Amino acid sequence: MYPYLRLGPFLLQMPLLALFIGVWIGLTFIEKESVHQGLNKEKINNLVSYGLIGGIVFARLGYAAQYVSVYISNPFSLLSLNTNTFLPSAGLVFGTLIAIGYGYRQKLPFRKTLDVLAPGLAFFMIMLGVAHLLSGNAYGSTTNVPWSIYLWSEYRQPTQIYEIFLALVIFTLVLTHMIPTIKPGSQFIQFFALSATARLFIEGFRGDSATLFDGYRTAQVISLFILIVCIYLFRNWEERSEHEPSFQ
Amino acid sequence: MSTPRFVMWMTWALVLGMIWTVVSRVQPESAQASPGSVAKEGFTAPDFKLGLLDGGTVTLSELKGKVVLVNFWTSWCPPCRKEMPAIESVYRSYKDLGLVVIGLNLTAQDSKQAAASFVQEIGVTFPIALDLDNSVGNLYRVTALPTSFFIDRKGVIRSVIVGGPMSEALVQSKVEELLREGE
Numbered sequence: 433m434y435p436y437l438r439l440g441p442f443l444l445q446m447p448l449l450a451l452f453i454g455v456w457i458g459l460t461f462i463e464k465e466s467v468h469q470g471l472n473k474e475k476i477n478n479l480v481s482y483g484l485i486g487g488i489v490f491a492r493l494g495y496a497a498q499y500v501s502v503y504i505s506n507p508f509s510l511l512s513l514n515t516n517t518f519l520p521s522a523g524l525v526f527g528t529l530i531a532i533g534y535g536y537r538q539k540l541p542f543r544k545t546l547d548v549l550a551p552g553l554a555f556f557m558i559m560l561g562v563a564h565l566l567s568g569n570a571y572g573s574t575t576n577v578p579w580s581i582y583l584w585s586e587y588r589q590p591t592q593i594y595e596i597f598l599a600l601v602i603f604t605l606v607l608t609h610m611i612p613t614i615k616p617g618s619q620f621i622q623f624f625a626l627s628a629t630a631r632l633f634i635e636g637f638r639g640d641s642a643t644l645f646d647g648y649r650t651a652q653v654i655s656l657f658i659l660i661v662c663i664y665l666f667r668n669w670e671e672r673s674e675h676e677p678s679f680q
Numbered sequence: 681m682s683t684p685r686f687v688m689w690m691t692w693a694l695v696l697g698m699i700w701t702v703v704s705r706v707q708p709e710s711a712q713a714s715p716g717s718v719a720k721e722g723f724t725a726p727d728f729k730l731g732l733l734d735g736g737t738v739t740l741s742e743l744k745g746k747v748v749l750v751n752f753w754t755s756w757c758p759p760c761r762k763e764m765p766a767i768e769s770v771y772r773s774y775k776d777l778g779l780v781v782i783g784l785n786l787t788a789q790d791s792k793q794a795a796a797s798f799v800q801e802i803g804v805t806f807p808i809a810l811d812l813d814n815s816v817g818n819l820y821r822v823t824a825l826p827t828s829f830f831i832d833r834k835g836v837i838r839s840v841i842v843g844g845p846m847s848e849a850l851v852q853s854k855v856e857e858l859l860r861e862g863e
Contacts, residue, residue, distance in 0.1 A: 636703070
């Protein structure tokens with residue numbers, strides 16, 4: 433765990449740096465894949481950039497919306513660099529919608545665009561695991577297995593290491609096209625299904641899971657749902673020989 | 681691996697995942713259900729008892745039932761100085777609703793006189809605790825200044841803000857979130 437690096441008067445947040453590297457290198461993989469798949473590199477770059485910027489803006493606005501009176505009296509706080517005043521769910525939803533809107537306007541082929549995003553997203557997932565390792569977040573439950581790590585005053589499952597390892601495996605599978613696909617969109621579905629499977633199993637070892645009723649872990653229930661949707665879409669997209677639709 | 685085989689593997693993953701979801705449920709007696717005492721979000725705030733700048737003592741565990749902001753600071757740290765008026769302003773607005781602020785001066789790295797003079801200059805009205813031997817700073821793993829811990833009414837740390845200065849909106853939103861939970 434190494435959450436901060438002091439550089440003179442500045443305090444560098446290492447997990448944030450890991451995420452930044454994830455986005456940066458992830459974008460490089462997306463660019464390469466767009467060339468490989470014959471899509472316009474500039475348009476794909478714009479799609480990702482607009483999605484990211486929109487996501488950040490709406491994550492801040494989403495947070496501010498919960499405390500309207502506070503932000504009305506301090507409107508400049510909307511521009512604060514503090515990362516503790518974001519609502520990630522709002523950022524994810526609106527960032528995705530903005531990216532879809534851009535793809536729709538530019539008439540990008542929907543499934544092929546998803547495929548192009550897969551290697552970049554797979555790389556980002558590795559760096560997300562690294563960010564968790566650096567911050568000590570997403571920590572494991574207490575255990576006495578020989579490979580446990582001492583974290584937060586207990587010996588715990590090294591869930592962040594499981595996360596990095598599985599993300600590396602998924603990244604390799606996606607980048608090298610190790611699982612053959614015929615139809616556009618299948619590579620993205622593979623990435624999504626494999627990531628959901630990884631989360632499904634790692635979550636069971638976590639010590640900080642959000643729970644639903646009767647102790648069921650929220651992330652596992654969501655992962656199961658994603659897996660069902662992915663299996664359905666994968667079969668559907670691979671087996672049906674239909675014309676590939678654009679965002680429209 | 682061919683497409684049908686991939687679907688078959690995913691179907692197996694789904695079945696095993698369903699079983700694992702049931703097996704790995706969080707049990708009421710598990711460590712997650714009753715977190716230990718560590719200076720980290722989601723854990724119970726480690727207890728401490730310290731002397732105050734203007735006499736008396738403060739014990740964190742005695743403040744259960746209130747929303748507590750513990751702000752680690754020193755008088756020589758520029759962002760600490762910059763955020764103090766914002767904390768004071770929020771404290772004045774919310775103290776009657778159950779907010780307690782402890783300005784925890786790391787006196788081992790500062791001096792009692794410098795702390796007192798700064799508190800007077802800003803007009804701080806919340807209690808200033810003196811950590812003379814850095815024991816609470818070490819207990820809370822304070823590696824950078826300022827560092828603030830937002831603690832809910834149950835004594836659980838809900839947010840940790842490392843570095844600063846915190847804006848008034850940030851302090852106010854974190855405090856409001858915790859105060860609303862008690863309504």
